[in-house]
Amino acid sequence: MSGPTFEDNYDETYSHAGNVESGYASGSSSDASLPEVYFSKPHLKFLNQQLQRLSPQEILQWSLITLPGLYQTTAFGLSGLVTVDMLSKLNGPTKSNVDLIFLDTLHHFKETLNLVDRVKKRYPHVNLHVYKPADVDSADDFTAKYGAELWKTNEDLYDWVAKVEPAQRAYAELQVRAVLTGRRRSQGGKRGDLDIIEIDEKGLIKINPLANWSFSEVQTYINENNVPFNELLDRGYKSVGDWHSTQPVKDSEDERAGRWKGQQKTECGIHNKPSRYAQFLMAQEQKRQQEELSKALEKVSIEA
Incomplete structure (x- = not known):
């Protein structure tokens, strides 16, 4: 008789789970030293209406x-680079340094990795936290562990191990409560109705300071402020992700049309609701951690 399938385990884990109420937010960290942040739905709606009228710099000041x-999550796209530069130039008594979180999937273009080094030199005051897939350090390690072209053979698993799990690990280890993103409405797809403030299923607060800006406004800022950018943008790319799922775009296409071209997919999983597979893996990891904690407590009790 065969063992339980993924679907069996998934149904057992989630059959009694309700949807998480995203109208309220609290920090994703359990550290009591950081204050909790709560937004009721009416308050969140009011704030979005007010912030909608502000400049990106004013939104950043409000966030600080x-x-x-x-923190700021970034893949060093144009919008994220604009945010880094704006933060470096904010004046006032409030802290303007925001640490960066970069998810190195081990499948970035070499031009992207070169850009990371250039940004570090241009903004030496910025702390950069790099997170890779667990227990691997190179593309060869990744292939050895998961097989060739995992993004083709199991897309959900690829998103989980390369992006979602490293992001969650970063948020937990760094005690992240809120993140600045580079998402904009003009990028098309699911981003067309983006708010300034969003709250995900885990209570993570996402701020999109450039939500109102067009691609041309971003380009103008980059050029006028001499902000370093990815060389691929001069070769027809407008949005750059992993090399295996990014292509140049035509002038008539949406900015992110080159990401996962020919697929229904428009997001990598970080900004989507978790897939069934990702939810199952999260539950299994939580179960493993709880079992390890129980064993450790039992050992302490025996030794005592």
């Missing part, structure tokens, strides 16, 4: 004043 545990 309001949100503890604030």
